[in-house]
Amino acid sequence: MEKEVTIYDIAKILDISPATVSRALNDHPAINSKTKISIRAKANEMGYRSNTFASNLRRRSTNTLGVIVPRLNSHFMSAVLAGMEEEANASGYNLLISQSLESAKKEIANARTMFNSRVDGLLASVAYDTETFDHFDIFIKKNVPILFFDRIIDHPKCSGVVIDNMLAGFKATSHLIEQGCKRIMHVTGNLKRNVYSGRLQGYREALVSNGLNASDELVLITDLSQDAGKFAAQRIDEMDDRPDGIFISNDICAASCIKSLKEKGYYVPKDIAIVGFNNDPVSQVIEPNLTTVYYPGQQMGEVAVRSMIDHLKGKQLIDVSNTIILESELIIRGSSLKKQRSHLEAY
Amino acid sequence: MEKEVTIYDIAKILDISPATVSRALNDHPAINSKTKISIRAKANEMGYRSNTFASNLRRRSTNTLGVIVPRLNSHFMSAVLAGMEEEANASGYNLLISQSLESAKKEIANARTMFNSRVDGLLASVAYDTETFDHFDIFIKKNVPILFFDRIIDHPKCSGVVIDNMLAGFKATSHLIEQGCKRIMHVTGNLKRNVYSGRLQGYREALVSNGLNASDELVLITDLSQDAGKFAAQRIDEMDDRPDGIFISNDICAASCIKSLKEKGYYVPKDIAIVGFNNDPVSQVIEPNLTTVYYPGQQMGEVAVRSMIDHLKGKQLIDVSNTIILESELIIRGSSLKKQRSHLEAY
DNA sequence: ATTTGGATTGCAACCGATTGCATAAATTTT
DNA sequence: AAAATTTATGCAATCGGTTGCAATCCAAAT
Structure with a gap:
């Protein structure tokens, strides 16, 4: 040595x-x-x-950003992290990454760890069942900036990076309506989370403004897992008045739902048209290919880190508690095309 | 404040x-x-x-492990990282994560950063084109332990966590042979990497021990991307003497290859049986479902971190430079079943 | 009553870089 | 040539824990 x-x-x-x-x-x-x-x-x-420690000790800053995500192992989150890592690395910042595994309890513990590690700033996307903001209060009190991304919590002192989930939900649903769907179901996640409640709201608005049924019985709240996709298909199969279109808030779930529906003898999109969310790799492999909403993960990560670092360096924009909204985009593929060429992609 | x-x-x-x-x-x-x-x-x-810095400064250790991976955004790597995070977190260690984006150059820069951040230990899976060990020498010199996982470099001072790639390749190929394939192609990645050279070796042994053609013209070296899958299909379509089975070292690539083959009018597995690698989510979505090798990512991450921490705490096993080999498992699905029920899963 | 030894606690010197203030040196001004 | 600036460097305290060694305390042993 x-x-x-x-x-x-x-x-x-x-x-x-x-x-x-x-x-x-x-x-x-x-x-x-x-x-x-x-x-x-x-x-x-x-x-x-x-020696970073001597320097940190003296300067009282760490050049490290904390990141708390629900899960590391999803395509979307990987993309976000990849973007964050690139941007942070370019500015000489390090990332301390942890996952809540969708549990508020673990999220609270992680926040504590981040706090004790004295990260200069915290980037977080909250868990499924997080109810309160309490565990983030310590950061606010010590003036450590928090930026939420994707799954955000509204708080006067925190900024956020998101997409317009309402608009995305509206577009997805409107697309199904344009394709001739009259009875559209929505499979989504915990409505405490802005991403899901926003999409639901967009879905409803699209239905209402087209005079279609927007009743609660058409909304299915799940954990959006693969199993949830199966379950949804099962549920649909048992319905008297089946939907002719479904908007599912997650591609993995949607793909699994398509698979189950096909096994039960339904044709997608002829019997039931489907739109997913995320543009996950599976969306291009499932047959028919899944219409979905593209969602710029990598960019979201980059923007989140950039805006955090700018803030830390005092270059922040005028408004501290601003929300940055990124564009999302409906990618139309076979799973929703009832009108055009649907016979080609039917099965 | x-x-x-x-x-x-x-x-x-x-x-x-x-x-x-x-x-x-x-x-x-x-x-x-x-x-x-x-x-x-x-x-x-x-x-x-x-105050971690004061403590680190005095103790001359950081309680932080550096992790360098080729890419964050793959299903397998996400699983590994999830496992690492869990295990590290449980022992009070933090992770500093960075990605090489498959470039040796970036890997070298990342190693430097990790070194300057004084990580207590380094966990690495090397990039596609890494040729030398030089950038890791500084760690060895300063007695910072390095553990490679999945894509390892053999070095007397470093341990590793891997699967038996040769065995996995052997099993995958043998399975195709059992299903009646006589001319089996192999699509793989850069042979500098143990994972690919090992699988290739297993593939060859299976062929040779069954008296089948194991010539180089049946081995296609690619970057295993989606495009590579398309390219492979294209290549096959142009061949005079087409293979009746393919072993592809990556599910994403395999799925895309199946898709292209189907578009060109081939039936899988009837005309060409296919085996992939990784048990990526797409393997259960592609039709027919993809036979693949399951590869315990989460566990690999856990084991890597655990063994690193044990080492750091002086509890390491007798042999410092040991290699831990995890089990992999062939998961048989429709894409390779020529004999049993193949007509059901054919298309 | 004195000695012995384990159990507790304190002293003080680190770890290595940063920074306000003072000082010295060089340059300009008068 | 003396005074006033400007430019460059050094002094020494500080950041907050950690740890080898010495000191103290108290009960058990002689």
Whole structure:
């Protein structure tokens, strides 16, 4: 184990003070540029690396952002994290990542850990069953900025990065209506979460403005898992008055639902047209290919980190508690096309 | 912004020394248990939180593990990370995660960052085109343990967590042979990576031991992307002597290949049987469902972190440079079943 | 009553970088 | 040439825990 080189070692060799070395390495304007050059050269030569802890301790900041996500292993979240990582890395920030596994309890524990690790800022997408904001209060109190993404909590001191879920839900449903669907079902998740309640609202508005049935019996609240897709298909099979279109808030769930429906002998989209959400890889593999809402994960991650870092560096926009809304886009594929070429893609 | 509480504040109030407070909070055996209790109570009451930097600075360790992966956004890697996160979290370790995006250059930069962040240990799965070990030398020199997982590099000082890729490749290929395939193709990735070279070797052995053609023209080296799947199908379509079975080292690629083959009018598995790798969600959505090799991602992450932490805590097993081999399992689905019920799953 | 030894606690020196203030050196102004 | 600035560097305190070693306390042993 080699001994670590410190600024003291450099100072001693060059016969100057550690303070000067520190300033030189941080490009402080008060240091003569020739001095800087020689110090830097020597530092390199000696294999010096700055001790982050000493620096953090003194400066009282960590250059680390905390990230809490519901699950790491979803296509969407992977994309978000990939974006975050790239952006953070480019600005010299590190990410401390943890997952709540959709449990509020674990989320609370994670928040605590992040807090104790003294992250400079927190990026969070809340769990399925998170009810309160309490566990984030400590951050607010200590002035640590919080930015929510995707699944956000409205709070006067926090900003957020989202898509317009209402609009996305509206577009998805309207598309089904255009394709001739008259009785449209919606399979969604916990309505405490903005993403699901927003989409539901968009779905309802589309129905209402077209004079279609928007009753609660057509809304199925699930955990949007693969099993939930099966369950939905089962449920539909048992209905007297079956839907001719379904808007499902998650592609994995939608794909599994299509699969089950086909097994039960229904034709998609002829009998039932389906629209999913997320543009997950499965949407391009299921037959028929799944119409879905594209949702810019990578970009969401990038934007979230960028806006957090800008905020930390004092460059933040005028409004601290602003919400950034990213575009989403309906990608039309076979699973919803009743009118055009639907016979080709039917099965 | 509230003032942070330190052990000095606690010490002053209780009229004891900071050293005692520090020891009490760390459950040091020399401290009287009653003293401990009262110190802990007071610490809680005052909202004390330990300053990690001061602690790290003094102890010269970070309680942080660095993780370098090729990509964050794959199903397999998400599972690995989820496992790592769980295990690390349970032991009070943090994860610093970065992705190489399959580029050796970025991997080198990431390694440098990890090194400068003074991670206690490094967990890595190397990029597609990593050629040398050089960028990891600094860790070895400073005695920072490195553990490779999945895509490993053999090095006397590093341990690894893998599956038996050769065996998996052998099983997958043998299965195709059992189903009556006589001319089996293999689509794989960069052979510098153990995972691909191992599977290739297993594939060859299965062919050879069954007296089948194991020539190079049947091996297609690609990046295993979706496009590569299309490309493979295209290539097959142009062949004079077409294969009747394909073993593809990645489900995403395999699914896309099946899709393309179907579009070109081939029947799977009747004309061409296919086996993939990874048990990605798409494998259960593609029609016919994809036979694949299950690969315990979550468990791999858990084991990697656990074994790293055990090592760091001095509990490591006798052999420092051991390799842990996890079980993989062939999951048989429709895409390879020529004999049994194949007509049902044919299309 | 004195000694012995384990159980507790305190002292004080770190860990390595940062920074307000003072000082010295170089340059300009008068 | 002396005074006033400007420019560069150093001093020393500080961030908050950790830990080797010494000191103290108290009950058991002699």
